[in-house]
Amino acid sequence: ALAGIIVFLAYHPVRFSVSNHPYEYIYYNQLTGGLKGAYGNYETDYYYTGQTEASEWLINYLKEKDIDSALVRATFSVDWSFRKHPGIKTSYFRYEERSQYDWDYAIITNRYIPPYQLKNNIWPPSNSIHKILVDDVPICIVLKRDTKADYLGYKALTEGRYSDAIRFFQEALNFNDRDEMIFYNFARALNENGLSLKADSALRKALQINPDSEPVLMYCGNLAAQRKDRDKAVMYYERLLSANRKYYEAYVKLSGLIVDKDLLRARELLRECLRLNPHYKPAIIALGDTYRENDPVIAEKYYKMADTIIN
Numbered sequence: 001a002l003a004g005i006i007v008f009l010a011y012h013p014v015r016f017s018v019s020n021h022p023y024e025y026i027y028y029n030q031l032t033g034g035l036k037g038a039y040g041n042y043e044t045d046y047y048y049t050g051q052t053e054a055s056e057w058l059i060n061y062l063k064e065k066d067i068d069s070a071l072v073r074a075t076f077s078v079d080w081s082f083r084k085h086p087g088i089k090t091s092y093f094r095y096e097e098r099s100q101y102d103w104d105y106a107i108i109t110n111r112y113i114p115p116y117q118l119k120n121n122i123w124p125p126s127n128s129i130h131k132i133l134v135d136d137v138p139i140c141i142v143l144k145r146d147t148k149a150d151y152l153g154y155k156a157l158t159e160g161r162y163s164d165a166i167r168f169f170q171e172a173l174n175f176n177d178r179d180e181m182i183f184y185n186f187a188r189a190l191n192e193n194g195l196s197l198k199a200d201s202a203l204r205k206a207l208q209i210n211p212d213s214e215p216v217l218m219y220c221g222n223l224a225a226q227r228k229d230r231d232k233a234v235m236y237y238e239r240l241l242s243a244n245r246k247y248y249e250a251y252v253k254l255s256g257l258i259v260d261k262d263l264l265r266a267r268e269l270l271r272e273c274l275r276l277n278p279h280y281k282p283a284i285i286a287l288g289d290t291y292r293e294n295d296p297v298i299a300e301k302y303y304k305m306a307d308t309i310i311n
Contacts, residue, residue: 014101016135022049023134035135040118041198046110048076050132055081057130058142062088064104073098074107098143099150099182106143112212122178122209130311146175150182154170157189165189180206182211188219212243221253230257248273248280255286266290281309 012034017024026045028038031085038044045051055078062070062085066068069087075095082088095108110118117123123138124131130142153168169186176182183206190199203223206216221236237254240247242304251273259266267290273283 004125008167019210020134023139026134026139035137039110039137040115043111043138045139048109048140049113050083050134051076051078051109053106053132054130054142056139057132058105058107059088061130061142068106071094071102072100072105073103075112078107096181098215099176099179099185100154101144102148102151104145106145107140108143108263109140110138114212116211117209121224122176124178125178127176147172148238150176150179153182154185157185157192162189166193166195177205180209180216183209184213184216187213191223212239214240214244214247218247219248221250226258233257246276248277248283252282252286255290259290263290279299279309281306284309 013027014032016027016034018046020026023045023049026035028042032038032042035044051074055074058072058081062068065219067084070080070089072089073093075093077092078090080145082090093103093106093279095113097157098106104191108124110123113123124141125143126177127146128141131138131243132140149168150172152174153165156162156165156168161253165188166186169182173183173186176245183202187199188200190196200223203216203220206213207220210216218235221233221240224230224233224236234254234257237250237257240250241254251269255266257270257271267287268303270283270287270290272281283304284302288299288306291299291302
């Protein structure tokens with residue numbers, strides 16, 4: 001009986017290990033639901049083994065296509081894998097910022113992909129040309145860029161050519177409408193051209209793709225504050241801090257919005273920020289500002305403290 005129990009308990013890990021070498025280390029037990037149950041809830045390929053396999057696949061793909069020159073980006077260094085291929089230039093980028101860089105192919109692991117995108121099949125994106133699957137779970141992918149209009153739009157945006165940026169982003173969205181940063185930068189260009197309603201629509205679409213996108217939430221909060229829509233601005237800053245409690249600028253922005261109605265909470269927000277980052281100068285100055293009228297001595301103490309910090 002004991003032997004039978006041991007065999008029963010060993011079945012799933014042994015099957016997984018035999019079927020999925022060299023990915024034995026990402027086994028999850030049946031209480032978790034296996035790797036599929038862990039997907040989007042726990043780390044999977046934390047050693048980036050899938051990236052090595054994806055790199056080998058891409059090298060062979062480029063050879064078959066007789067391509068000896070290309071720009072390859074990855075979410076972790078692949079320099080070593082491509083060391084014998086000098087025509088293939090490799091570099092790092094963050095997946096969510098992929099539209100802001102020049103590249104032809106990209107190797108993306110599922111680490112640091114927002115869980116929302118994993119669970120809602122937003123990742124892998126449609127321009128995946130190869131997937132590394134373990135128990136039918138994608139742990140790494142190879143992307144082929146369909147257009148560089150998104151990158152050209154971002155360049156135009158940073159150079160102040162807003163009409164050009166709008167045109168490029170519109171073109172890019174014909175190829176890829178599941179990248180929150182394209183919508184975000186599109187919204188920025190639209191706002192700069194006075195098209196605020198269209199910009200708001202683009203921002204809503206960005207948050208549908210990634211509800212926790214930090215730059216989008218920050219931008220939405222700032223826009224609402226500029227429009228004197230205090231409640232909406234507070235909502236966006238609170239969402240941002242819920243997504244990332246170390247987004248220090250949001251503490252200062254949120255505190256400034258509520259200081260007139262809830263002084264104690266405003267100060268507590270700034271103190272929480274400083275507990276996380278004691279040298280964040282804007283929070284020290286903002287905390288001093290909350291004392292300026294009713295206790296200038298304390299205010300001056302914070303201002304002097306801020307003066308000692310060199311950013």
